[in-house]
């Protein structure tokens with residue numbers, strides 16, 4: 001199974017000080033002074049990709065990690081190499097991608113169409129833009145089903161796969177139209193192994209059995225921190241630089257919307273300190289405050 | 296005396312509301328951050344103490360200590376609970392944890408005599424914030440400033456990030472009050488200096504709760520001029536050159552408040568946004584404007600002689616500096632991350648003369664890398680400089696592979712510590728720069744002291760003849 005995890009390295013915007021919020025001519029705050037970090041939901045997507053590789057028979061999964069961004073991503077790329085991703089690719093962006101989910105999706109789609117994949121994992125939203133649209137635009141461009149707010153995914157058990165195969169006729173059909181995988185099959189039914197995907201919906205936890213191709217947009221997955229490579233693996237595998245390429249040429253990268261202003265969100269919170277009285281008095285004050293706020 | 300009787304007596308002395316026997320609190324109180332992994336995993340390997348007793352006055356401390364001495368009950372003093380070396384481990388069954396955190400009054404801040412007096416449970420953050428409101432500072436700024444309290448800071452011979460200018464806690468303590476296990480309350484008066492026999496403050500400072508309980512301290516104050524701070528930062532490719540430059544600055548007589556050198560591995564977690572794979576050399580000059588500027592200019596000139604050092608925008612350093620300290624939120628985040636990744640980090644800090652520093656750094660890196668499995672990070676920095684040497688703070692993280700929680704220490708942490716301690720002692724350095732000995736470096740204490748161990752041992756025998764003060768700490772328990 002060819003698995004591609006899409007990741008992004010973001011500036012720790014919450015660490016920006018008041019003075020860093022001086023925006024420049026391109027309407028950027030002084031991001032360079034804060035550290036960068038792997039976007040949390042992408043981190044979960046990368047970890048889920050590694051777990052899936054472990055759950056599949058050895059040699060079954062081919063893992064690619066893809067980012068579209070500048071060299072600030074290279075440290076994370078080295079970590080992924082050390083974690084033995086088969087390929088790590090960084091596409092240099094042709095334009096400012098902030099607030100441009102449609103362009104990010106187009107660039108990723110071009111890369112994916114050029115080097116086909118069976119499963120795409122990515123975070124639902126990034127810590128900086130936060131529009132939560134990129135995975136949907138990407139799925140639309142590829143014509144693939146998407147499971148948003150994915151929490152976990154693993155090869156489906158045999159009974160689950162047999163049952164789920166019927167239920168997800170829709171997605172299986174989508175798989176056919178998206179083009180067959182070149183990957184070998186380890187599951188008795190032939191083709192790609194069905195995956196059991198858990199996601200969070202408005203109605204609670206949903207477990208679906210899906211036959212790839214699939215785009216799983218990972219949400220707030222519990223305990224899916226990216227594992228840490230050992231120093232030995234860093235030295236042995238982490239030194240290869242990522243493949244760096246220009247993102248697809250020939251795309252119309254002109255923005256349709258113009259960014260006019262950027263202001264810091266007001267995240268101040270009101271605090272009331274209750275430091276008088278016995279615990280029961282404090283609890284009563286808290287209860288009253290909570291009930292007052294209820295509609 | 297059995298546990299029930301110990302608790303009953305403590306309640307009689309202090310009142311029932313000041314004695315805790317809640318199971319989880321007791322389990323937590325049996326360890327400190329040295330055994331954070333066991334604690335996170337809910338494993339308890341140390342004897343659970345009989346009680347935690349909260350004291351509110353020197354007299355109460357005296358009463359409890361007399362009771363403990365009489366019945367030979369081991370007392371483990373604590374305040375901020377940020378200890379990292381097992382100082383809080385209750386290795387003796389049915390110990391009593393004596394908690395001074397409720398003695399949290401600032402008694403005076405005197406801007407004329409430039410000294411502040413407070414009880415042992417005052418957090419350093421609270422004290423320094425109050426001082427800063429008055430244009431003053433204690434000059435003490437350990438990374439644990441939001442966690443640690445004045446009693447513990449004094450008891451461990453702590454040091455802060457501005458030590459190169461202000462010194463360690465031992466340079467700041469003017470006088471103090473301490474209670475000895477026989478119940479005697481002693482007060483060392485606050486004078487600028489005296490030559491009236493040995494400096495007995497140093498019997499108390501650094502005793503780690505093994506000789507006495509510190510109830511009150513008076514520290515020096517300094518004018519606070521943050522507006523004059525000058526930051527300098529450089530990238531370089533080699534730690535050896537970095538140590539040379541730190542030395543050069545110190546021996547030429549300059550006193551920046553910060554003089555730090557990070558290797559690429561350790562630096563990566565702080566400076567990845569601008570340093571790449573380079574070593575990072577950092578200085579901060581502070582004080583009256585003319586002095587701060589002259590210091591910064593002189594340091595710039597010294598570093599400029601080494602073209603291999605590339606200056607960075609000082610704003611990187613200024614901003615880095617503002618986010619360095621650990622508060623309870625960061626401790627909670629660390630717990631969550633350890634659980635999720637099964638990856639954990641610890642540190643060991645040593646000091647050595649300039650002539651041996653780089654050698655120690657190099658041999659430790661080589662040996663730990665070769666001998667310890669599953670390492671994910673091994674790095675170090677030097678953060679406290681002196682005329683004759685500096686410290687190295689080794690930082691190491693590892694994945695915990697195929698172990699039960701209690702094996703984390705034996706499979707990983709202690710083997711690493713052992714290498715660092717042995718290589719340092721072999722080269723004439725000190726195995727403890729500022730975290731104290733605790734329980735886990737006690738095994739090497741005789742090597743650390745050599746023939747002067749006689750003095751240390753005699754102090755312990757004299758002040759704690761019944762063996763009730765934090766036994767197993769500094770001096771190992773005889774098995």
Ligand SMILES: Cc1cc2nc3c(=O)[nH]c(=O)nc-3n(C[C@H](O)[C@H](O)[C@H](O)COP(=O)(O)OP(=O)(O)OC[C@H]3O[C@@H](n4cnc5c(N)ncnc54)[C@H](O)[C@@H]3O)c2cc1C
Pocket residue numbers: 327328371372373374375376377378379382383395415436437438439442443444445446447448449450451452453454455456502503504505507508509510621729730731765768
């Ligand atoms: C994130 C982090 C960063 C740190 N950074 C630094 C740093 O920059 N510099 C530094 O020096 N240390 C540092 N430390 C170590 C620690 O904060 C210090 O050792 C600190 O001095 C401990 O103070 P505390 O109040 O938390 O003491 P505790 O943890 O409560 O106790 C520490 C030791 O002192 C004894 N003790 C405590 N109170 C008393 C008392 N009243 N009388 C007698 N003995 C007592 C205890 O028995 C124990 O042995 C750091 C720790 C952490 C967790």
